[in-house]
Amino acid sequence: MIDYxxxxxxxxxxxxxxxxxxxxxxxxxxxxxxxxxxxxxxFIAVIKAWLILMFYMHLKGEKxxxxxxxxxxxxVLVFFIIVLVVDxxxxxxxxxxxxxxxQHTTTGVTENVAAPVKH
Amino acid sequence: MAHEYIPEISTxxxxxxxxxxxxxxxxxxxxxxxxxxxxTEVLMFGAMFLVLTYYNMLHPADFVTASASLNRFxxxxxxxxxxxxxxxxxxxxLKMRAGDVKGAKLMIWATIILALMFLSxxxxxxxxxxxxxxxxxxxxxxSGNAHSKPFGEILFFGxxxxxxxxxxxxxxxxxxxxxxxxxxxxxxxxxxxHHILHWNIALYWDIVHLIWVFVFPxxxxxxxASGGTGGH
Amino acid sequence: MSxxxxxxxxxAIGHPKSTFMQWMLTVDHKRIGLMYAAVMFTFFxxxxxxxxxxxxxxxxxxxxxxxxxxxxxxxxxxxxIMIFLFIVPGIPAVFGNIVxxxxxxxxxxxxxxxxxxxxxxxxxxxxIAIASLFTDAGFADTGxxxxxxxxxxxxxxxxxxxxxxxxxxxxxxxxxxxxxxxxHRLRAPGMTFFKMPLFVWGIYATAWIQLLATPVVGITxxxxxxxxxxGIGIFDPSKGGDPVLFEHLFWIYSHPAVYLMILPxxxxxxxxxxxxxxxxxxxxxxxxxxxASIAGIGYLVWGHHLYTSGMADIAKTxxxxxxxxxxxxxxxxxxxxxxxxxxxxIILSTPMLWAMGTIITFAIGxxxxxxxxxxxxxxxxxxxxxxxxxxxxxxxxGVVFLFFAGMHYWFPLVTxxxxxxxKAKIAFYMQFVGFNLLWFPMFIAGFLGMPxxxxxxxxEFQIYHQFSFFxxxxxxxxLVFMFWVFYKxxxxxxxVGPNPWHATTLEWHMPxxxxxxxxxxxxxxxxxxxxxxxxxxxxxxxxxxxxxRID
Numbered sequence: 001m002i003d004y005x006x007x008x009x010x011x012x013x014x015x016x017x018x019x020x021x022x023x024x025x026x027x028x029x030x031x032x033x034x035x036x037x038x039x040x041x042x043f044i045a046v047i048k049a050w051l052i053l054m055f056y057m058h059l060k061g062e063k064x065x066x067x068x069x070x071x072x073x074x075x076v077l078v079f080f081i082i083v084l085v086v087d088x089x090x091x092x093x094x095x096x097x098x099x100x101x102x103q104h105t106t107t108g109v110t111e112n113v114a115a116p117v118k119h
Numbered sequence: 120m121a122h123e124y125i126p127e128i129s130t131x132x133x134x135x136x137x138x139x140x141x142x143x144x145x146x147x148x149x150x151x152x153x154x155x156x157x158x159t160e161v162l163m164f165g166a167m168f169l170v171l172t173y174y175n176m177l178h179p180a181d182f183v184t185a186s187a188s189l190n191r192f193x194x195x196x197x198x199x200x201x202x203x204x205x206x207x208x209x210x211x212x213l214k215m216r217a218g219d220v221k222g223a224k225l226m227i228w229a230t231i232i233l234a235l236m237f238l239s240x241x242x243x244x245x246x247x248x249x250x251x252x253x254x255x256x257x258x259x260x261x262s263g264n265a266h267s268k269p270f271g272e273i274l275f276f277g278x279x280x281x282x283x284x285x286x287x288x289x290x291x292x293x294x295x296x297x298x299x300x301x302x303x304x305x306x307x308x309x310x311x312x313h314h315i316l317h318w319n320i321a322l323y324w325d326i327v328h329l330i331w332v333f334v335f336p337x338x339x340x341x342x343x344a345s346g347g348t349g350g351h
Numbered sequence: 352m353s354x355x356x357x358x359x360x361x362x363a364i365g366h367p368k369s370t371f372m373q374w375m376l377t378v379d380h381k382r383i384g385l386m387y388a389a390v391m392f393t394f395f396x397x398x399x400x401x402x403x404x405x406x407x408x409x410x411x412x413x414x415x416x417x418x419x420x421x422x423x424x425x426x427x428x429x430x431x432i433m434i435f436l437f438i439v440p441g442i443p444a445v446f447g448n449i450v451x452x453x454x455x456x457x458x459x460x461x462x463x464x465x466x467x468x469x470x471x472x473x474x475x476x477x478x479i480a481i482a483s484l485f486t487d488a489g490f491a492d493t494g495x496x497x498x499x500x501x502x503x504x505x506x507x508x509x510x511x512x513x514x515x516x517x518x519x520x521x522x523x524x525x526x527x528x529x530x531x532x533x534x535h536r537l538r539a540p541g542m543t544f545f546k547m548p549l550f551v552w553g554i555y556a557t558a559w560i561q562l563l564a565t566p567v568v569g570i571t572x573x574x575x576x577x578x579x580x581x582g583i584g585i586f587d588p589s590k591g592g593d594p595v596l597f598e599h600l601f602w603i604y605s606h607p608a609v610y611l612m613i614l615p616x617x618x619x620x621x622x623x624x625x626x627x628x629x630x631x632x633x634x635x636x637x638x639x640x641x642x643a644s645i646a647g648i649g650y651l652v653w654g655h656h657l658y659t660s661g662m663a664d665i666a667k668t669x670x671x672x673x674x675x676x677x678x679x680x681x682x683x684x685x686x687x688x689x690x691x692x693x694x695x696x697i698i699l700s701t702p703m704l705w706a707m708g709t710i711i712t713f714a715i716g717x718x719x720x721x722x723x724x725x726x727x728x729x730x731x732x733x734x735x736x737x738x739x740x741x742x743x744x745x746x747x748x749g750v751v752f753l754f755f756a757g758m759h760y761w762f763p764l765v766t767x768x769x770x771x772x773x774k775a776k777i778a779f780y781m782q783f784v785g786f787n788l789l790w791f792p793m794f795i796a797g798f799l800g801m802p803x804x805x806x807x808x809x810x811e812f813q814i815y816h817q818f819s820f821f822x823x824x825x826x827x828x829x830l831v832f833m834f835w836v837f838y839k840x841x842x843x844x845x846x847v848g849p850n851p852w853h854a855t856t857l858e859w860h861m862p863x864x865x866x867x868x869x870x871x872x873x874x875x876x877x878x879x880x881x882x883x884x885x886x887x888x889x890x891x892x893x894x895x896x897x898x899x900r901i902d
Contacts, residue, residue: 001311004217008210015206022198025336026191029343034183037344038175041336048332056209057325064535065154072158075563075650076165082651082666083169083599088176090663099270099591100177129540131876132900137540139874142461148536152462155528155562162566166600170574170585173596255581262590270584270591277583277590281574 014055021048146315153319157326164330167282171337174274181271186342188253189279190350193244194339197237198331204233205328212321218311224304227297230324234294241287245280247350255280279338286334289327296320355767355865356381363467378463379868383470384448385765390474391437391445392834398432399827401425406823409816412808422806423492424507428484430495431512435519436477438750439608440526442615443561444473446757447530447554449765453858454548456539456877458869461532469525476518483511494804496605497572499586499597503579510579513572520569527561530554539857542877545636548856549881552639553618556646560611564650568604571597595660602653610649610677612746614642616753617684620706623760624688626854627703628695629887634687635880641680648677658729667726674724681717685710696887700852701775705756708783712748716741719794734804736815737797740790748786755782755833762840764858767865769847770840778836781829788822855889856881862895873898 021044028040053059059066094100124143128136142148175182211226245254252259253276258266260273267273300320303309309316362376374382405425408415417425452460460466484490488508493501497516502509534555538547547555575597577583584590586597617638625632632638654662654670688710697703719741723729732738763769793801796815801808808816850859862872875898883890892902 001218002213002216004213004219007213007217011206011209011213015202018202019199022195022202025340026195026343029340034179034341034344038337038341041340042333045333045336049329052205052325052329052332056205057322065151068154069158072161072563076162076169078651079165079169079567079603080172082654082669083596084172084176086669087599087654087663087666088173090665091177092663093661099588099593127874129874129876130897130899131541131878137876139540140536142457142459142463142533142537145461145536148461148532151535152528152532155531159524159528159562159566162563163570166567166570166603167574170596170600173593174591177593178591255577255583260584260590261582262584262587273584273590274592277577277585280581281577281583281585285573 010055014051017051018048021051149315150318150322153322157322160326160330164282164333167278167285168333168337171278171282174271174278175341178269178271178274181269182275183342183345185268185272185275185279186338186340187346188350189339189342189346190244190247191339191343191346192350193240194335194350197240198335200233200237200240201328201331204230204237205325207233208321208324212314212317215309215311215314215317220304220311223317224301227301231294231297234290234297238287238290241283244350275338282334283338286327286330289330293320293324293327296323353863354867355863356868357865359868361463361868363464376467378459378467380448380452380459380463380466381765381866383466384445384450386470387440387444387448387473390477391440394432394436394477398429398437399830401429401432403823403827405429406816406820408806409808410820411816412810412813414807419806420492423494423804424490426804427491427494427512431480431491431516433746434495434608435516436480438612438746439523440473440519441612441750442619442754442757443526443530443554443557445754446550446619446761447526447557447615450761450858451530451551451554452533452537453764453861453866453870454551454856455534455537455542456857456871456874457533457537458874460529461536462529465525466529469522469529472518472525473522476515476522479511479518480515483508483515486511496601497575498601499575499578499592499594500588502575503587510576513576513579517569517572517576520565520572523561524565524569527558527565530558531562534558539874539877545639546877546880547639549621549632549635549638549642550615550618552642553615553621556642557611557614560607560614560646560649564604564607564611567600568608571600571604574600595657595662598657598660599653602656603650606653606656607646607649609742609745610645612750614645616750616757617642619753619757619760620688620709621684622854622856623702623706623756624691625882625884626760626852627698627700627706628692629698629853629884630691630695631880631882631884632687633690633693634683635882637683638687641683644680645677648673648680652677655724655729658726659733671724671726675721678717678721685714700759701770701772701779702756702760702852704776704779705752705759708779709749709752709756712744712752712783712786716744716746716748720745732797734802735797736793736801736803739803740793740797743790743793748790758837760852761858762837763847763851763864764849764861765865766841766844767846767863768840768844769851770836770844774836774839775833778829778833781832782826785822785825785827785829789819789826790822792816792818792822849895853889855883855891860893860895860898871898872896875899 025041025044028044029037032040124141126141127139129139130136207226207229211223211230214226215223248254252266258264259268260276261267262273297320300309300317303316356379360373360377360379360382362373363378364376367373367376374386377383404417405422408417408422448466486508488506490507491509491512492505492507493509497509497513534551574585578586582590584592586592586594588594621632621638652670652674654666655674658667723732723738723741759775792815796812801812801815847864849861849864857875860871860875872895875893879891890902891900893899894901
């Protein structure tokens with residue numbers, strides 16, 4: 001049996017932290033260029049995820065589960081590195097490929113580029 | 120299987136006794152199993168983020184344009200709702216562990232209501248997008264016609280509807296699980312002494328939140344600077 | 352007479368009176384394993400018949416019995432059944448269920464009801480796959496890989512097959528999850544990771560692949576379904592989607608999946624070799640850790656399926672390099688097995704024959720795999736019969752041969768009876784000769800340019816196809832004969848005690864034969880290595896009533 005009153009303080013503290021970080025995500029786009037915005041957003045997301053994992057999901061002190069989790073994330077990371085950094089970043093057919101140079105190949109798209117973007 | 124489980128004892132050659140871990144009443148085993156399940160969720164959404172990043176690398180400008188047209192006001196509201204619901208779910212588990220079954224049930228009800236709010240807002244958002252002609256199957260997201268959007272935007276919206284849709288599906292499953300949990304609590308199967316089910320469903324709700332923590336900025340925020348908050 | 356697991360069981364829901372319902376609702380890991388085996392081999396024979404149909408068609412150039420479209424559906428059906436219904440669940444679902452909990456001294460798996468649910472999920476998935484045979488559109492004709500964009504455009508019923516593969520993937524994930532928790536939580540006291548039998552190591556490494564690779568293909572199939580129904584554009588080049596990305600995602604799972612098939616098979620090999628050499632296994636730790644490293648490296652090599660797909664050159668080079676690394680832990684295992692046999696007291700029983708046959712066939716399958724890991728060679732041999740022969744040598748000559756070896760090895764454990772050894776040996780020789788006659792000519796035909804999945808061919812390839820045909824007949828005859836020997840053994844076989852092979856691992860230390868419902872009468876304390884032999888006799892002996900050591 002645990003003491004509810006003393007434990008719940010931590011939950012509220014984490015909530016405040018998460019809300020503040022969410023507020024930060026709304027400010028970031030105006031601070032960074034489009035290219036740097038995404039990494040910055042993901043960085044904030046990682047901090048939020050860490051807070052949730054450690055405190056809401058009680059991962060703190062769970063050695064075996066943490067190691068397994070790190071292993072799983074490492075595998076995802078490897079997929080990202082191989083597919084994105086090794087393969088797509090070195091895509092050799094950018095100029096010829098239908099999927100990367102659409103405006104020269106399909107008529108529908110060319111018209112749309114000129115049309116105003118709806119909001 | 121209803122009877123009280125008494126762990127077996129095994130004896131080594133020197134006569135020392137060792138308690139055997141059985142599959143019954145294995146709290147840590149249940150928790151470990153659920154974490155393993157959550158890793159599969161991570162891999163699943165990891166693969167979808169891989170697809171998203173793949174096309175983001177090929178069409179960065181289109182992605183910013185498409186993202187700018189999303190409704191950041193509703194998306195942000197949903198983020199806060201999920202955040203608060205993670206708190207209520209956590210508190211319900213806390214109350215359960217502290218022996219306050221009634222309080223725990225109230226907090227689960229609060230979580231269900233927040234989840235329903237999340238889904239309603241999602242519905243409003245999708246309806247607005249549908250009315251603007253941006254939805255799976257509509258002309259704007261098909262190729263080769265007068266309304267076709269550029270490739271990058273088609274792919275952005277394709278993944279947007281797929282990923283938020285699959286996330287929404289997880290929310291619906293979560294609501295189902297919570298209703299089931301309430302039934303189990305009422306039946307006395309989940310109690311302060313035996314709360315593995317409650318623990319795991321709380322974990323499930325956290326992973327659903329965790330996925331949204333990444334889905335939200337990737338879709339809504341990359342084009343925020345050029346789009347305001349209004350969206351469709 | 353004491354009761355075995357055939358006489359009584361625990362059920363998932365209630366306690367039904369009828370024997371049939373008791374089997375349907377059973378949560379006993381041994382019964383579930385047996386039911387998996389029954390269903391799986393039914394599908395196996397369907398797929399074998401499809402393959403035989405294709406062999407008949409390919410006996411001569413031109414059209415004989417079926418037209419080209421039917422041929423496409425036939426090889427798809429063969430691939431889908433063999434991969435998703437037979438070989439991927441394969442050894443983990445059958446022997447992982449039956450033997451693994453016995454080996455670690457557990458009463459059952461960690462989540463017995465989940466195990467029951469998983470079995471029925473598997474049946475459900477299989478039913479969906481088979482159902483598409485009877486729909487108007489007909490079975491998918493894409494090959495088991497469902498490559499986009501053809502799978503998005505074809506008029507056949509691909510959706511059913513995709514959904515089936517997804518459901519079967521979920522079953523596979525849940526099996527892996529269950530086994531991981533079981534191995535972490537339910538090992539008998541004293542049994543550390545390095546005191547586990549090597550089959551359990553194989554299952555452990557496999558379970559990680561099942562758990563972490565299958566979700567990727569699951570979501571890929573979901574995306575393909577979304578693509579087909581809603582046109583999200585992800586794999587459709589007319590909307591900017593990239594089919595190469597589909598191949599990436601597909602092989603991110605499907606390449607680790609081949610290690611998922613072979614690792615438990617290697618585990619069976621590591622059980623059989625020391626028992627029939629009456630010698631402690633050579634290099635226990637290297638075999639255990641090579642299983643883990645094969646599983647690890649296996650995640651990094653999927654790109655060697657994409658050499659001709661338009662991937663970046665640098666990526667091809669990286670994948671080629673990484674692929675060679677897989678051969679190292681596999682080689683270590685082979686040397687360890689052969690070193691175990693050296694100066695051993697080798698007993699050529701049927702399981703040992705199968706194991707030794709596999710050393711030959713898998714070595715051929717493995718080494719030909721190394722040749723096509725080279726980019727230049729692969730450009731020539733991609734999608735030829737050479738590749739087909741390679742993976743059949745590795746899959747059929749590796750995984751399935753060892754599956755059969757395991758079936759002979761654990762037959763007395765599961766049934767309490769013994770099959771006719773001399774007939775079983777004849778069945779082995781028929782299959783071994785038939786197998787090589789069937790597949791070896793394909794290496795030559797492929798090298799000379801015979802492409803795979805073709806329904807017609809040039810006359811100069813006829814001789815190879817005809818050799819293959821007769822090999823196939825011999826192989827299938829041996830296969831049928833083997834199952835007949837099993838059937839005879841089960842119905843009329845001689846009763847043998849709990850440990851007919853003089854093996855050392857815990858599954859052979861049962862109070863009765865076949866094992867009782869909740870396994871060992873008491874959980875033993877494990878303070879010994881799994882394969883301890885002294886002068887050709889097992890070292891560790893138990894009193895089967897109290898499970899205390901008496902040696």
